[in-house]
Amino acid sequence: MNHRTRRLWRCIAAIAIGASGLVVAAAGPAHANNNGQWSVAPTGTDGVTPRDWFEYQLRPGQKLRDLVSVSNLTDNPMSFAIYPSDAYNTPLDGAFALRLQNDKQTDAGSWISLGYSTLDVPAHSRADLAFEINIPSDAPPGDHVAGIIAEDTTPGDQVQQGQGVNIQRRVGTRVYIRVDGPLHPSLQVTQVGNIHKQALLPPFTGRGRASIAYEITNTGNVRLTGQATLEIKGLFGRSIKKFDPVNLPELLPGGKVVVSAELDSLPIIDRVFTEVTVTAPGVKSVRAKAFWDIPWLEVLIVIGLIALEAGRRRYKKRGPKEPDDEPAPKSQGAEKTKKVKEPVPA
Numbered sequence: 001m002n003h004r005t006r007r008l009w010r011c012i013a014a015i016a017i018g019a020s021g022l023v024v025a026a027a028g029p030a031h032a033n034n035n036g037q038w039s040v041a042p043t044g045t046d047g048v049t050p051r052d053w054f055e056y057q058l059r060p061g062q063k064l065r066d067l068v069s070v071s072n073l074t075d076n077p078m079s080f081a082i083y084p085s086d087a088y089n090t091p092l093d094g095a096f097a098l099r100l101q102n103d104k105q106t107d108a109g110s111w112i113s114l115g116y117s118t119l120d121v122p123a124h125s126r127a128d129l130a131f132e133i134n135i136p137s138d139a140p141p142g143d144h145v146a147g148i149i150a151e152d153t154t155p156g157d158q159v160q161q162g163q164g165v166n167i168q169r170r171v172g173t174r175v176y177i178r179v180d181g182p183l184h185p186s187l188q189v190t191q192v193g194n195i196h197k198q199a200l201l202p203p204f205t206g207r208g209r210a211s212i213a214y215e216i217t218n219t220g221n222v223r224l225t226g227q228a229t230l231e232i233k234g235l236f237g238r239s240i241k242k243f244d245p246v247n248l249p250e251l252l253p254g255g256k257v258v259v260s261a262e263l264d265s266l267p268i269i270d271r272v273f274t275e276v277t278v279t280a281p282g283v284k285s286v287r288a289k290a291f292w293d294i295p296w297l298e299v300l301i302v303i304g305l306i307a308l309e310a311g312r313r314r315y316k317k318r319g320p321k322e323p324d325d326e327p328a329p330k331s332q333g334a335e336k337t338k339k340v341k342e343p344v345p346a
Contacts, residue, residue, distance in 0.1 A: 043069035053174035072121040084112035087145035094257030108146035141181020142221025186220030189287035218251035226280030
């Protein structure tokens with residue numbers, strides 16, 4: 001499943017927040033996140049939305065009120081469930097996403113108060129909702145991200161039912177909150193892995209291949225984006241291949257992304273190092289992992305040839321066995337010669 005497909009299954013590109021008061025006005029605003037049928041966006045008392053999302057810098061214990069709009073772009077009335085939700089990065093691709101309505105909200109999603117949990121919007125109309133943000137007095141410093149979601153609950157339209165699959169259609173607008181205090185930007189390469197396979201008889205049957213994957217985690221308290229560069233090195237630091245830098249998605253604190261690469265030509269024999277370097281403003285992290293790249297069949301063939309040659313040399317040095325010149329011993333069963341006494345002549 002590619003990154004684009006994963007984002008489609010998440011059904012949300014952005015998010016926001018809200019709390020008491022409702023006004024129905026004429027059609028939808030600019031800068032709205034929409035799916036062609038309805039939109040959610042920041043708004044103001046004059047109906048103008050100069051913001052693409054909500055972004056605040058607040059101190060612990062502070063409260064704030066603002067307005068968010070939900071616009072019905074269709075020819076029919078629509079019904080929505082309206083709720084705040086924590087933001088997170090999806091596994092593997094690190095895409096921006098929001099928790100489901102029934103999920104427990106433990107961060108900025110729990111700081112948002114809405115005056116309504118459901119909303120009906122007439123055709124080609126916009127509903128403006130007031131909301132309130134209450135920052136806890138013990139809120140940790142740094143970035144906290146959440147949003148407000150309008151989920152379609154129109155009877156007969158909100159859920160597309162298939163073979164055991166329910167698709168929830170949601171649209172939202174992002175809310176970024178930075179709580180005052182010390183900031184610690186940090187991106188770390190938390191894992192590096194590889195799967196490699198050498199050719200049977202390199203280079204006669206081709207070169208080996210390697211699949212490399214590495215995980216990057218935002219271990220700080222500030223949302224960050226940056227670049228990751230993978231370089232393959234041999235023994236003594238010799239560069240084998242340097243891949244083009246990869247632009248990372250925006251990683252929220254605690255967010256992760258997995259990046260993969262393919263090396264289609266391994267050295268015939270070497271100690272291979274996969275070195276990953278991650279950079280962002282004021283941040284640099286490096287991590288490497290090594291593996292031996294050895295063509296074992298060729299090694300066994302060479303060992304066998306060396307053993308044969310050593311045996312041949314030993315045989316040549318010793319020489320062939322010479323015949324034994326000593327007389328054969330007498331048999332113990334041989335008869336003794338009997339002496340006969342000749343008669344003395346008279």
